[in-house]
Amino acid sequence: MSTLELGVRAAVVEDADGIARVAASDGTQTRTEILPLIRTELEEIASGKLHRYTCVAEVDGTIVGYGRCAGDDTFTKGFPQLPDGWYLSGVLVLPSSRRRGVGRALTQHRMEWLRERTEIVYFLTSETNVPSVALHSEFGFVEIQRGIPPKTGDTRGIPRCLFRARFSDS
Numbered sequence: 638m639s640t641l642e643l644g645v646r647a648a649v650v651e652d653a654d655g656i657a658r659v660a661a662s663d664g665t666q667t668r669t670e671i672l673p674l675i676r677t678e679l680e681e682i683a684s685g686k687l688h689r690y691t692c693v694a695e696v697d698g699t700i701v702g703y704g705r706c707a708g709d710d711t712f713t714k715g716f717p718q719l720p721d722g723w724y725l726s727g728v729l730v731l732p733s734s735r736r737r738g739v740g741r742a743l744t745q746h747r748m749e750w751l752r753e754r755t756e757i758v759y760f761l762t763s764e765t766n767v768p769s770v771a772l773h774s775e776f777g778f779v780e781i782q783r784g785i786p787p788k789t790g791d792t793r794g795i796p797r798c799l800f801r802a803r804f805s806d807s
């Protein structure tokens with residue numbers, strides 16, 4: 638995959654199925670289970686009800702990854718110790734498309750979008766997620782807190798690390 642074939646753009650409601658296909662690739666939920674959740678979120682973003690942003694990465698018109706941002710308190714709900722603010726709230730690339738710059742392009746796009754809206758950006762990842770930590774460190778994220786327990790009610794989750802980037806530092 639050359640960089641010329643890869644494009645990143647804001648997601649629209651019609652992308653729900655393509656995003657659900659990528660989301661299902663992590664094995665947590667099936668495409669059928671996750672599709673209505675994704676469609677509702679995209680509709681609420683489009684209507685302005687939800688303070689979030691989702692973008693998709695396409696190769697030859699097929700969605701191979703997506704990235705999300707959240708600036709609403711429903712994202713931090715269940716994590717009482719987390720600061721309010723804008724978060725990179727998830728990035729996922731199809732396993733067959735990894736290590737080709739897709740995650741980087743999705744993160745670059747979201748950071749450019751956020752730069753217009755905030756001075757500080759956070760993200761959470763599990764303490765063992767080496768790819769995620771390596772990817773985000775390129776964008777100036779530094780660890781500020783470890784051992785954040787899983788969300789209230791999440792019995793399968795593992796401790797997370799909180800990272801922060803300041804645009805004034807870059």
Ligand SMILES: CC(C)(COP(=O)(O)OP(=O)(O)OC[C@H]1O[C@@H](n2cnc3c(N)ncnc32)[C@H](O)[C@@H]1OP(=O)(O)O)[C@@H](O)C(=O)NCCC(=O)NCCS
Pocket residue numbers: 727728729730731734735736737738739740741742760761762766767768769771772773
């Ligand atoms: C994390 C993830 C999004 C990276 O996507 P990707 O498209 O493979 O990433 P890129 O190809 O853009 O990689 C950019 C950089 O990230 C780092 N990186 C990516 N995958 C890595 C891996 N498996 N091991 C170590 N570093 C890795 C490298 O520094 C890489 O640069 P390089 O390829 O020039 O060495 C992808 O692995 C994924 O979807 N993982 C599952 C979901 C997840 O954990 N998301 C993050 C939650 S916060």
